[in-house]
Amino acid sequence: MYEGPVQDLIDELGRLPGVGPKSAQRIAFHLLAAEPADIGRLQDALQKVREGVQFCQICGNVSEEQTCRICKDSRRDATVVCVVEEPKDVVAVEKTREFKGRYHVLGGALDPLSGIGPDQLRIRELLARMGADDIKEIILATDPNTEGEATATYLVRLLRDFPGLTVTRLASGLPMGGDLEFADELTLGRALSGRRTV
Amino acid sequence: MYEGPVQDLIDELGRLPGVGPKSAQRIAFHLLAAEPADIGRLQDALQKVREGVQFCQICGNVSEEQTCRICKDSRRDATVVCVVEEPKDVVAVEKTREFKGRYHVLGGALDPLSGIGPDQLRIRELLARMGADDIKEIILATDPNTEGEATATYLVRLLRDFPGLTVTRLASGLPMGGDLEFADELTLGRALSGRRTV
Structure with missing residues (x-):
């Protein structure tokens, strides 16, 4: 509809998730009027993520170095590991300030219809950690939906054989069918403190 | 919250209009999983707009060359000029397929409280076109809100002195207080065909 570069930018912005044609247009004209330095910062951020x-290498979370800040932090209890699906779930749990242990990011949840089985998740890495570290409790904090529940059930069966290990699941309080990342801090914090053995 | 480049990208995306923290996070993780070529196209589009x-130079619309496609198109009636606030309004009017004349983009509307007076808009350029071209009708298609109405009233007074010129305003049918760009094609088309002399 527009000529040249403006339409190209609108098209590219419109491909992003949750950005419709009107939003794309609005963002494009915002950038058209923005300082070159402002666009530059967005370009730099894209370039770094692109590279x-x-x-x-331990927990699978987004990291600046080989080992993330949480795994490097000796004040965090290495004997309690909270297993989540995605890096954004780590951020959600951190916001509650209720958890002082470490994390393990699976990289998703079991979903056979989409071709995601145990081998597509970081489950082998979790078992390796079980062998190497002195883990006393695994908190299963996968999403309270079908895939997340299936993943939790699968992990419970796998971890049953480890002697002296307690496996817990986030307490009810999270609305079922929802997404962990959209829970408010209070609800998520209560679910965390009220976790039960499975 | 996240470490390094991912948080930088989320921050930069969050500065864009209409992109909240959750959307920014969603877009960032989408780009994290995207093909480098996909990010590359977005980077290229940003670079071109940044440059x-x-x-x-005639109508003030976004253009690929010195003169835009509409102003260069000899099949378009140069004697009828539709005056709009922004380039996106040109796109909105074009979508109706009811208009075969040319455009003049003001670059905004009169808004003294924000420091936008007649000198901040492309009104001088419009008067220059009046002198140079054989314009028979000016359609005032500014937004039907306070600023747009004030701009239309101001232009009516300025254009009153041109002999043989008809000045029209988009017909009622557009909901008051709204934004021209959000009108549906049918409403905008009817408003255009039912325009009245002021």
Whole structure:
């Protein structure tokens, strides 16, 4: 509809999730009127992400170095590991300020229809951690939806054989069928403090 | 919250209009999983817009060359000029397929409280076109809100002195207090065909 570069930018912005044609147009004209330095910062951020983001070799979370800040922090209890689906779930749990242990990011949840089985998740890495570290409790904090529940059930069966290990699941309080990342801090905090053995 | 480049990208995306923290996070993780070529196209589009977009020297619309496609199109009636606030309003009127004349983009509407007076708009350029071209009708298609109405009233007074010129305003049918760009094609088309002399 527009000529040249403006339409190209609107098209590219419109491909992003949750950005419709009107939003894309609005953002494009905002950038058209923005300072070159403002656009530059967005370009730099894109370039860095394009060049590849590092993931923590221990927990699988987004990281600036080989090992993330949480895994490096000796004040965090290494004997309690909270297993989540995605890096954004780590941020959600951190916001509650209720958790002082470490994390393990699976990289998704079991979803056979989309071809995501145990081998597509970081489950082997979790079992390796079980062998290497002195983990006393695993908190299963996958999403309270079908895939997340299936993943939790699968992990409970796998972890049953480890002697002296307690496996817990986030307490009810989270609305079922929802997404962990959209829970408010209070609800998520209560679910965390009220976790039960499974 | 996240480490390094991912948080930088989320921050930059969050500065864009209509992109909240959750959307910014969603877009960032989408780009994290995207093909480098997909990010590359977005980067290229940003770079071109950053280097500067050309505006048509006649009508002020976004343009690929010195003169835009509409102003260059000899099949378009140069004696009828539709005056709009922004380039996106040109797109909105074009979508109706009811208008075969040319455009004049003001670059905004009169808004003294924000420091936008007649000198901040392309009104001098409009008067220059009046002198140079054989314009028979000016359609005032500014937004049907306070600023747009004030701009239309101001232009009516300015254009009153041109002999043989008809000045029209988009017909009622547009909901008052709204934004021209959000009108549906049918309403905008009817408003255009039912325009009245002022």
